[in-house]
Amino acid sequence: LTSRAVTDEAGCAKGVLHRHFADFDTFLVDLVLDRAAALQMQTAVLRESAGTGTVADNLSTALTNLFGPVPAAIIPLIISRDELRARLRLATPGGGIAILAQASSAIAAYLAAERDLGRIADDADIDSVTLSLVGGGHLLFADLDNGPPTTAAVEKFVTAVIADVLQRRPG
Amino acid sequence: LTSRAVTDEAGCAKGVLHRHFADFDTFLVDLVLDRAAALQMQTAVLRESAGTGTVADNLSTALTNLFGPVPAAIIPLIISRDELRARLRLATPGGGIAILAQASSAIAAYLAAERDLGRIADDADIDSVTLSLVGGGHLLFADLDNGPPTTAAVEKFVTAVIADVLQRRPG
Amino acid sequence: LTSRAVTDEAGCAKGVLHRHFADFDTFLVDLVLDRAAALQMQTAVLRESAGTGTVADNLSTALTNLFGPVPAAIIPLIISRDELRARLRLATPGGGIAILAQASSAIAAYLAAERDLGRIADDADIDSVTLSLVGGGHLLFADLDNGPPTTAAVEKFVTAVIADVLQRRPG
Amino acid sequence: LTSRAVTDEAGCAKGVLHRHFADFDTFLVDLVLDRAAALQMQTAVLRESAGTGTVADNLSTALTNLFGPVPAAIIPLIISRDELRARLRLATPGGGIAILAQASSAIAAYLAAERDLGRIADDADIDSVTLSLVGGGHLLFADLDNGPPTTAAVEKFVTAVIADVLQRRPG
DNA sequence: ACCTACGGGACGCCCCGTTACT
DNA sequence: AGTAACGGGGCGTCCCGTAGGT
Secondary structure, three states: HHHHHHHHHOOOOOOOHHHHHOOOHEEEEEHHHHHHHHHHHHHHHHHHHOOOOOOOHHHHHHHHHHOOOOHHHHHHHHHHHHHHHHHHHHHHHOOOOOOOHHHHHHHHHHHHHHHHHOOOOOOOOOOHHHHHHHHHHHHHHHHHHHHOOOHHHHHHHHHHHHHOOOOOOOO | OHHHHHHHHHHHOHHHHHHHOOOHHHHHHHHHHHHHHHHHHHHHHHHHOOOOOOHHHHHHHHHHHHHOHHHHHHHHHHHHOHHHHHHHHHHHOOOOOOOHHHHHHHHHHHHHHHHHHOOOOOOOHHHHHHHHHHHHOOOHHHHHHHHOHHHHHHHHHHHHHHHOOOOOOOO | HHHHHHHHHOOOOHHHHHHHHHHHHHHHHHHHHHHHHHHHHHHHHHHHHHOOOOHHHHHHHHHHOOOOOOHHHHHHHHHHHHHHHHHHHHHHOOOOOOOOHHHHHHHHHHHHHHHHOOOOOOOHHHHHHOOOOOOHHHHHHHHHHHHHHHHHHHHHHHHHHOOOOOOOOOO | OHHHHHHHOOOOOOOHHHOOOOOHHHHHHHHHHHHHHHHHHHHHHHHHOOOOOOOHHHHHHHHHHHHHHHHHHHHHHHOOOOHHHHHHHHOOOOOOOOOOHHHOOOOOOOHHHHHHHEOOOOOOHHHHHHHHHHHHHHHHOHHHOOOOOOOOHHHHHHHHOOOOOEEOOOO
């Protein structure tokens, strides 16, 4: 990923990038934050889905969106470029790094909402379930060379992860 | 990570690297495979721990070893360098990429062994549990900027993940 | 002849060369073709001199121009750099390699013109005379270490070569 | 042409080259002088052929030998490597450079011998004929990419060059 | 004495950041 | 403001000359 590749793709000259951004890393930070803002909309959809449909479906849909093509392309950047990650940490005061931390907090919030609604056990370890979902989801979608997983695979994984914390309806 | 950084760190001349490896990517491939071989020893330890101690302890120790400082430094390399990943895929005939796939298969094998020993439920979805453990473990340890997680944090996470599949002793 | 030597001599940065030419060999090809185009003008002068002055003078002047300092510096390049020679062969569709083949065809054309004008014997072996002139001229001028030959030396050589094919005025 | 290529071809290690020669250019000088000494034998054959066979045949054979595969491979080296040429000039006190100057003096000596024997005109410009033969011969054989010329082509060229200086038998 | 390994200068190339020019 | 060219630091690689190991 070079600055020239970016400007060529954008169909503009190289100078315009440096007129709007101090340097290339600054551009990347802004790019990631911009995509992160777009992701925020999808986290809102997840949050509002609490109580509707099934928990497994809601989470599967959320993972598919949160690890869609755009985040899947951005996450390796964050993982590998030290300076980008450092600047993102500074730019996201809430702690953690954009995208991944964002996905985690959204899923944790959703699980908490479902717990309050009674569909998740009161004593569920939400942080650990979230870590499983985000970590496992990341691996499922991060295999760039093999393309995204099937919907069934995601559903199967999510169902297994939340099996222990799903509140069974009293019979 | 540049060739000069490597030779400077090793305290040798640039030519040394070029004499022992056809090119820099070949060096990286060999480096990763070498560390992967070192990891194989630890996966053997995990496999043989089946039936001893507690499942949670065994898995926590395994995650701590599998995601130690060395793998944590190597994984970003594999994620970000496309050619390295491609060559590793060719070099590891078993399918998958070194390190992460290795950790997954080791944990899955361990869980299967424990299931055969009766400490993991017969109907446990081992693949999903493995995905949770490796994915979540990766996230726990991959936060390079904050150092490794505490032992307690790892134990807590592992305990939560396997809570559903642990075979309760008959009362 | 290195890329840095070129840019240093030109008083510009290394990047400039790389911006205008795909690679260094492409630069050399373009350089040779550019000088070859400049030579074409002098071959035109030779061709139009047919019938004027003396044949020996015309050929001596032509050799002096065709093997001037610039071609004398370029010919070793073509001789020694295999890839440059290969690319030049592709770039000059008429067959042969730039500069030397160019000089040969120009001189052969001139001799043919003089033959048609009656100043060269009808049965002259133009190809052989051309080979003598170009080959001998090359050796005369190619001795880079001793500088160019004197005009008298060139005249003497040319006169000897064409002595056999000059048409004697009918007595 | 690198020192490694030489030692690999010779089937020995790199150090042996520097044990016998001060540096790579010294090795090349010795190599050229060695081949030049081998050529001297063929120039002797040419000299002794004076008065036998035909002049054209003798010269054609000489050119074919003097510009055989080995000299054809060495001449570009001499032309392109400035330091090698400079050292050769110092090493051959007779003036001129090895190989090419050697060929010239051999042919000139042969022509002089034939002149003394009456087969070459007394007033022949031997130096110019020699220059034509060596220069034209060089071009004929130097086209490395197309292989050596046919015997007939060499004969044709030689015949044309010496046509003017051959002493016709009185009829 | 030969051979392997090393040391390091240089080469072609890449790519970022800047600067005149339109 | 947008463009196109420049300047130069750095990368991976090549290859010469040398120095220990056998």
